[in-house]
Amino acid sequence: MKTFLTTTALALGLATAAAAEGELKIYHWFEYIPQELLDKFAAEYDVKVTMDTFDSNEALLAALKAGKMGSYDVAVPGDYMVKIMGDEGMLDTFTPDEMPNLGNIQDQWMDVDFDPGRKSSIPYQWGSTSFSVNTEVYTGPLDSLGLIFDPPEELKGKINVLDTSGETLTLASLYAGIPQCTSDRTQLKALNDLVQAAKPYWASFGSDVAKDVLVSGDAAAGMIWSGFSAKARAEGAPIQYVFPKEGMIVWMDNVVLLKDAPNRDNALKFMNFLLEPENAAAVTNYAAYTSGVKGVEEFLLPEIANSPESNPPADVKGVFVQACPEEVQVMYDAIWTNLKK
Amino acid sequence: MAGAAPQGASRSEIYRGNGGRLMLPVWVFIGIFLVLPVLLMAIYSVLTKEFRGGVIWDFTLAAYDQFFLNRGLFGDEPPTVEWTYIGIFWRSIWQAGLATVFCLLIGFPTAWFIATRDPRSRSVWLFLITIPYWVNLLIRTVSMKFLIRDTGPLNEFLLWTGVISEPLSLINTNFAVQLGLFYSYLPFMVLPIYAAVERYDFSLSEAAADLYADSWTTLRLIILPVVKPGIVAGCILVFVPSLGAFLAPDLLGGAKTFMIGSLIEEQFKGAAGNWPFGAAAAMILLSIVMGVLLIHARAQTRGDG
Numbered sequence: 001m002k003t004f005l006t007t008t009a010l011a012l013g014l015a016t017a018a019a020a021e022g023e024l025k026i027y028h029w030f031e032y033i034p035q036e037l038l039d040k041f042a043a044e045y046d047v048k049v050t051m052d053t054f055d056s057n058e059a060l061l062a063a064l065k066a067g068k069m070g071s072y073d074v075a076v077p078g079d080y081m082v083k084i085m086g087d088e089g090m091l092d093t094f095t096p097d098e099m100p101n102l103g104n105i106q107d108q109w110m111d112v113d114f115d116p117g118r119k120s121s122i123p124y125q126w127g128s129t130s131f132s133v134n135t136e137v138y139t140g141p142l143d144s145l146g147l148i149f150d151p152p153e154e155l156k157g158k159i160n161v162l163d164t165s166g167e168t169l170t171l172a173s174l175y176a177g178i179p180q181c182t183s184d185r186t187q188l189k190a191l192n193d194l195v196q197a198a199k200p201y202w203a204s205f206g207s208d209v210a211k212d213v214l215v216s217g218d219a220a221a222g223m224i225w226s227g228f229s230a231k232a233r234a235e236g237a238p239i240q241y242v243f244p245k246e247g248m249i250v251w252m253d254n255v256v257l258l259k260d261a262p263n264r265d266n267a268l269k270f271m272n273f274l275l276e277p278e279n280a281a282a283v284t285n286y287a288a289y290t291s292g293v294k295g296v297e298e299f300l301l302p303e304i305a306n307s308p309e310s311n312p313p314a315d316v317k318g319v320f321v322q323a324c325p326e327e328v329q330v331m332y333d334a335i336w337t338n339l340k341k
Numbered sequence: 342m343a344g345a346a347p348q349g350a351s352r353s354e355i356y357r358g359n360g361g362r363l364m365l366p367v368w369v370f371i372g373i374f375l376v377l378p379v380l381l382m383a384i385y386s387v388l389t390k391e392f393r394g395g396v397i398w399d400f401t402l403a404a405y406d407q408f409f410l411n412r413g414l415f416g417d418e419p420p421t422v423e424w425t426y427i428g429i430f431w432r433s434i435w436q437a438g439l440a441t442v443f444c445l446l447i448g449f450p451t452a453w454f455i456a457t458r459d460p461r462s463r464s465v466w467l468f469l470i471t472i473p474y475w476v477n478l479l480i481r482t483v484s485m486k487f488l489i490r491d492t493g494p495l496n497e498f499l500l501w502t503g504v505i506s507e508p509l510s511l512i513n514t515n516f517a518v519q520l521g522l523f524y525s526y527l528p529f530m531v532l533p534i535y536a537a538v539e540r541y542d543f544s545l546s547e548a549a550a551d552l553y554a555d556s557w558t559t560l561r562l563i564i565l566p567v568v569k570p571g572i573v574a575g576c577i578l579v580f581v582p583s584l585g586a587f588l589a590p591d592l593l594g595g596a597k598t599f600m601i602g603s604l605i606e607e608q609f610k611g612a613a614g615n616w617p618f619g620a621a622a623a624m625i626l627l628s629i630v631m632g633v634l635l636i637h638a639r640a641q642t643r644g645d646g
Binding site: 059065157166199205329330338 | 426610
């Protein structure tokens with residue numbers, strides 16, 4: 001009898017899925033949206049939602065360039081990648097009438113230079129990239145990127161850095177006081193020397209493991225995104241997220257409408273759905289970053305709203321990662337290859 | 342007698358005469374899954390790279406130039422030999438070779454042990470060997486990481502017994518990579534050797550013993566030559582996937598240095614976005630593997646003749 005019931009339930013489930021109004025295909029970062037929110041959207045609009053994940057902006061671009069255009073409706077690139085994808089003609093535009101909740105976007109995130117006036121994208125979450133330190137292992141002052149690039153004795157050989165050249169080399173540039181996308185030879189040489197000298201003190205390179213190595217204790221310090229660090233702390237890692245005096249990376253991830261989206265209408269519905277304060281807050285409560293939507297405050301969990309990771313001191317300098325021109329990017333690639341050879 | 346093979350025709354001639362059409366599926370399969378992808382790769386490796394991934398359809402050898410010639414960080418110094426990528430290849434070959442040796446050292450006695458049990462328990466042993474491989478490779482590699490980390494069960498146990506007073510740093514070392522490769526590919530060594538040993542006629546060993554051969558001589562002169570095809574097959578099956586492995590180096594070795602696999606991945610997935618270079622590196626890897634297999638094939642033919 002039980003088997004019969006299960007089978008019937010399965011069959012009904014399949015029938016419902018097949019009868020859904022349409023589909024929505026999302027290309028998203030790993031571990032960045034709660035399943036309940038996807039289910040809520042699916043139920044509210046009677047849409048079958050499928051999602052694939054990527055682990056870096058560059059991986060997203062590569063997959064779309066390698067023939068995935070036309071198979072996804074929306075993707076979630078970071079700020080500079082929105083610009084690159086826009087320049088490559090990979091984004092579709094929408095009109096304000098098609099996005100009733102467009103007015104919910106906070107003013108500071110409306111007229112951004114990577115998508116002026118928000119014609120192809122909406123804010124998803126924003127946060128920072130810096131590093132966290134295990135305060136049981138190291139008890140000294142937590143104020144400088146030097147803890148990663150010129151570490152004290154306690155942290156040597158116990159550091160994880162992000163396995164993407166953009167983030168790691170940008171933080172290194174901040175530490176060395178070198179502007180981004182420089183073509184100045186002395187500065188590039190200095191950047192190369194800096195990371196070469198620091199590498200022997202690093203235990204591992206990893207982005208998707210950035211949280212786990214801190215929780216497990218494999219690493220005593222690690223570059224990490226603000227919300228990921230908050231999650232590590234919530235999972236019991238005795239760590240503190242550092243706001244370095246040299247500055248940190250600030251980024252914003254955005255939901256973009258992809259060109260040739262097979263389900264353009266559902267994509268617009270989904271983007272509009274994410275601009276509802278309650279839904280934006282659900283993402284923030286899950287991912288522990290900060291939303292770019294007005295009126296989320298009342299829906300936020302207090303520990304998320306007040307988390308130290310999301311509330312940097314007013315005087316900390318945050319920079320967006322810049323997309324370098326080709327002739328400069330080649331040199332950064334060479335420094336990265338040289339670092340990992 | 343129309344249609345019948347002429348007297349004295351060899352078997353291969355018969356197949357060649359009538360089997361052409363029957364072979365069609367094989368040729369289609371090889372065409373679509375072997376020739377076409379390799380051809381595509383070869384073509385991409387001589388195209389001009391497009392910034393941030395993609396190619397421009399202009400012929401150039403720039404990718405191979407980048408692989409073999411070093412023109413300095415800024416690309417304007419007189420060319421010298423580029424050791425970066427050769428070094429990465431050499432490291433991968435060395436790692437894969439070492440993993441093959443370890444697999445052989447453990448795999449041969451294991452296969453021998455299984456093949457010399459009575460037939461009923463043999464299948465149980467084989468079953469036990471294959472059980473871990475029902476689990477996804479990624480999961481197994483991550484589990485290995487849990488086991489050997491500083492706060493993992495292995496270190497906890499050794500600390501508890503008092504053998505060590507400080508946890509052994511095993512994770513993020515070459516040792517960890519070797520362990521991962523060894524664990525991933527051991528059955529590929531055991532199974533072909535088992536198949537060879539199982540067919541071994543043990544009266545040959547008895548004959549050798551009757552002729553006063555000691556056990557070392559019997560192993561060297563009788564057993565090894567007979568089971569050699571199994572050993573060679575096992576070595577190839579372990580060496581080739583180890584060469585392109587990136588799970589073990591990334592998860593257990595800490596991704597501190599590029600292996601062939603991760604170098605190629607970076608060209609397609611990373612900031613570099615240099616598809617022709619990735620294709621060229623893959624072509625060079627393919628040539629090395631083909632070279633090894635050809636040498637093996639030639640040695641085999643010579644051995645048979």
